Amino acid sequence: MAVRVQTDLFDAARETADLGAGHVNVGAVVTFTGLCRPNADSGAPLEALTLECYPEMAEEELSRIEAEARARWPLIDALIVHRHGRIRPGEPIVLVATLSPHRAAAFAAAEFVMDYLKTSAPFWKREETADGASWVAAKTADDDALERWSRG
Template sequence: MAVRVQRDDFDQGAEVRRLTAGRSDVGAVVTFAGLCRGTTGSETIGAMTLETYEAMALAELSRIEAEARARWPLQDVLIIHRHGRMEPGDNIVLVVTLSVHREAAFQAAEFLMDYLKTRAPFWKFEEKGEGAGWVAAKDEDDSAAERWTAG
């Protein structure tokens, strides 16, 4: 399956090896791995919880993945997005794009991450210092995603 939404951790290297095993049609592999940060600005993050409705998230990630495949000549794509409670250093998301040439693989990976940040139905709750709270969407994430729709 090219898209997974899960609580369990994943092994980045093993996922890439599995995706590329025995393939001779790939000239470029681009990966992006998002990790739980330990700080935001000057505040320390003790943990982060990502909430989602799995079926909804899977449907939206699958739609985004199909859009990337329609835009670029990709040999394969893998998106893994975790949910649940994570501590600093834990894996959150993995995007892997395979193509014959690097330009398509890089652009598709960047597109996927920009769209995941703005369209995937995940809600982030951070435990920081003395308090905790839900994280609001960021204007810079919306701006990054808008460049893919500009004519």
């Protein structure tokens, strides 16, 4: 079980392979990689995203989210990697990988981690376009996505 907050690029395939190595009884591996899109929310071409973060809290909060996922589903292992700093279109921002004996738990846990992370991990995106830089506004859809996990 691990969380990492870093500025460096990561290789999702290698991270996932490393996570799976040494585990037996893994029947399902689900990975989600979030990428930097080529356009800003306004539709304008994006030059880069800069992610600001509260690093100490980010690590603690991601650990709390991972612990909650492990309490809800029978996971064999999990990994969350989140970048900050300057990120170019096409580059990965976040990786969530979940390992479990069966697929349902791995899928659900990965989705749960992402939904929680979007609204509670202390990261803030700033978009750079030809018109300048602006902070990304939080999206109601992210709050709605989180809501379903508290229903029963």
